[in-house]
Structures are given as C-alpha cells and as structure tokens.
Amino acid sequence: MDHGSLAGRIFRGVALALILVFFMFPIVWILLMSFQTNEQILRIPPRILFEPTLANYEALISGQLRTAAGNLEISFMHNLWNSFVLSSLAVVLALVLGVPAAYAFARYKFKLGETIAFTLLSFRFAPPLLVLLPLSLYYQELGLNDTYVGIVWVYQLIALPLILWIVRGYFEDISPDIEHAYRLAGHSWREAFTHIAVPLAGPGIAAAALLSFIFCWNNFVFALILASADKQPVTVGALAFVTASGIQYGQIAAAIVLSVMPTLLLALYAQRYLVEGLSLGAVKG
C-alpha cells in the first residue's frame, strides 16, 4: 500500500482531494455566505467571486435586523454570551468536583469510587432525555428552570465524566512514589496533591477542560428543554433564529459562523489531546 505506483499515487491524491472537499465545503460555503447580501445569495447561478460585505455581522452585533417586515430586535450576541457563561461555569464546576475525585479514583481502591465512576460512565451513554424530562418537572417545582445554575448543573452530565475519566488516566500514569517521597519529607496530603499531583497532571487537566468546554458549547438538547430565550446558548438560539420569519440568509450564515468559531479555534488549539479526549482515553493520542 505504501509503495505506490504512479496510478496508485494519483488515486490516493484524488481520493484525498474529494474527502477534503466533502468535509470542508460546508464550512467554507457558509463562511462565504456570511459576507454576502441577500441579493448576492439569491443570485442564480451562485458566484464564488463577490464583493464582500460586513453588514450581516454588523446587524448581528448591533442586534438590529432589518427584515422585510421591518426592524427586528434579536439579541444573538446575548446567546453567544450565554454559551460562554454556561460552558465556562460548567467546566470550572466540573474541575472543582472532578479533579479531586479523579485523584481519589486513581490512588485509592474503594468500592464507592468504582461505582461512581461507572455510574457516570454508563450515563454518558444513556439517552439524555431520560434524565432531562423528569428533571425539567423537578426544576419547575424548585424554581431552577431557566436559570444559569440549573443549566450549569445538568451540564455536569457532559463535563464531569469527561474530566473524571481523562484526568484519572493522567493521575494513574504518575508514579505515586513521588508523592510518597514528598509526604515523607513532612508535607501534608493537601500539599502533595496541589504541589505534585495536579501540576504533573496539568496537561491532562487542561485538555479535559478544553474538551468539556467544547462539548458543553455544542450541546443542544439540555438548553432546548431547560432554558427560555433569555438563557439560551447559541445552539438553541441559532435554531430560533432560522425559524423566525423574514431573517436574511446572510445573517443566518453569519450567526452560524459566530456560533461555531470559538469551538473550531479551540479544537485546532487542542488537537493534540482530541483523540484521547474523544475516546475517554481508550486510545492514547
């Protein structure tokens, strides 16, 4: 396979080109659309060369959308802000809850630990609505519906298993002897944890945090059920945006670009850790 004949090399080249086109075309095309006016988008045949405009982004950022039916106020930037707040808080909370637990699971043998780890893991694969629908009824009674607190809490379903299982793997790879030596020198457990274990597992913790952020940001169904317009992240906001009548297509495209840009950039930044994170450490990247 590796030592290709000329025909083989051409075949591989063409195949790779087709694959790149298939996977990249939608992103490139939507990006191009976001710089076009409605008239340019509706033109047939479509053109690749056009005079770019920033009007779509300006409209989104100012929140004033001109439509056929008049001015429409849509605070898409608020959705973007919500996504940012919800995902960041969820990751911070998951780190606070998850890193010490991951450490305990890696260092100590105790039955409860395994049970927790596997309960969380098996619910990573359970239908989210199974938990969400009853939860939405509880939330209504508790007054947690449509609050940041309520949504950040259910985002733990995404972030916590990821952090627990990835960080646990990193802690397991660090020899406990280093910590033992440090403890023998008269330091407390807490010092060993914060000065030795956490810094050594630092890259793993950072990777798990980045991935959790991406997955929280990309989540759709949790906020669809638990949030109203005021607390909605971009995934739900963008859908509402599309179904709102009379919005210009270029503005939809611009909204899509703004929604996916943060995670795509983070993914490129963290690509080294993606394999490991995606497979929960089953396949080391």
Next chain:
Amino acid sequence: MSMLQLLQTNVLTGRTAKPRGRILPYVLSLPALLVCVAILVPFVTAAVYSLQRYRLNLPYLRGFVGLDNYIDFLSDPAFWNTLRISLVYTALTVALELLLGLAIALLLRRPTRFHNAVSIILLLPLMTAPAIAALMWKLMTNPGFGILSYLVGLFGITDFKWASDPSTALFTVVLVDIWVYTPFIMILLLAGLRSLPRQPFEAAALDGVPASFVFFRITLPMLAPYIITASLFRLLDSIQQFDIIYAMTQGGPGDRLMVFQVQSYLEFFQYTNVGRSAALLMILWLITNILSNIFIKHWLRLRARAHRQA
C-alpha cells in the same frame, strides 16, 4: 448490578495494587457522588412515570397502570415506525461512517506532515455543534438558493427536495450525520493504525505478500479492537440521535424521521403525555444499556492496554 461487578474486576486487572483508603477518598469523591444522585433520582422518576397514566393536561387522571404504556406500544404502528427508523438510521450511519472512516484512516496512515494536517482539518466538522451542522446543511439544501440544490440541478435533477421530501429525508440527515461523525471514526482508527507493531508488515513486505492479503489478514484483525470501540461509541450515540434530526426536520416530514428521542420529546411537550414519553425512553435506555454493557467491557480492555503502552 452484575455489570458493575464485571466492570470492577475488569478495570482492576493489570493495575498495581492501590492502598485501601479510609476517609479521604470518600470525602474527595463526595461531590461526584452528589452528581450521580442528581442523575439517578430523575432516572428512577422516569422509570416510575413509565408505569403511570400521566398527562400534564389531565393531572386528575394520573394513576398507576402497570405495564400498560408498554403493552400499548405493541399494537401501535407509531412505535414500530419509531423503532424501525431508529434502527435503520443507526445501521446506515454507523456502517457508512465506518467504511469511510477506515478508508480515510488508511489513506492518512503514514505520519507525514501533510497527512497530519489533513487529519486535523477533518476534525472541524466533528467540533461543530451537530444542531448547527444541520442548520448549515439546511442552508445549503434550500430549494431557492441552496448550493447543493443548484449543483444537483446541473445534473438534471431539478426537483430534489432533500429533507423536506419523505423519500429523501432519511438520506439527507444520514448525510449530515456522516459529515459530522465520520472524522470521529477516522481519528480513532488512525490512532489505532499508527500504534500497530511494524514487524508483521515488514515481514509481509519481505515475503512479497499481496496487499489484499496484508489488509484482510494482518491489518484488519489487528485493528479490530479499535474498530469495535469506534463503532460501539457511534452506535450508542447514533441510536439516540436528536440534535441533527430535530434541527433539520423535527422528525418530519410526517413521521418519516421520528427516531426515539425526537418522538419522546414531542410526546412530552406536544402531547404532554409524560407516561408514554417515559416508557419510550425506558425502551431506548434498555437497548443502549445492553449495547453499552458490551461496549464498556471492550473499552476498558482497550483503555488498560493503551495505558500500559504509554
């Protein structure tokens, strides 16, 4: 609980003995335990709901009905439609993504700088929110100005309606699923391929063994654990697909794409039939639970191996 015991014995094999903690580990994992409880309480609630006649609009009719919700499904064509569509969707997406993902991984196998760059670029669809990905494809398949509608028009197919036509709706959402998730399989298999030992391949090359024999008798068997892991990961996600289908068609046109989670979502919010919605989800949970039991076993074995190698 037999699953847990199985898992416990599985994860502990091949590990150095750990000290038995006294209080500290329990204190450390207390918050995580809290989250578990917060998941398990609604889960048990859902199980109870599934045994009740419970409609939000008719609260006074609420009562225990045993397995009636489940028994009703047996004679309900809508349920069989949901089951069929979910299974077809899962089979199509997983099979196609596996073939395509394996092909791409094989193409990118040699770790050249160019191949690595391509594999990183291919990750972008996977990092796009699936709901947003569906919107992107919705814009591209718009009958008025969609570029894809225009392109198939060039081939003489003028009336191709993509997701809004019952006969092509499934094709369209499967296409979006392939776009988003093929890179997942690709990246796992690529990591697997690159971690395979070299000696068998070198020996085969020395002996002049034909490429097809190398592929079917050496590469595939050695890659099998990775293929199984990647497929089971996808299988579990795919049978629960919600985002792409809901954002694209909300289960329509008609009931053409009423997969489990979309159906139970509508059952809950549109028909306010909590009992039925919960029963539907319990059936889906049962299916995924059986699959994930198999899955977690394989996954733990692979994970233990990956950590030993590292």
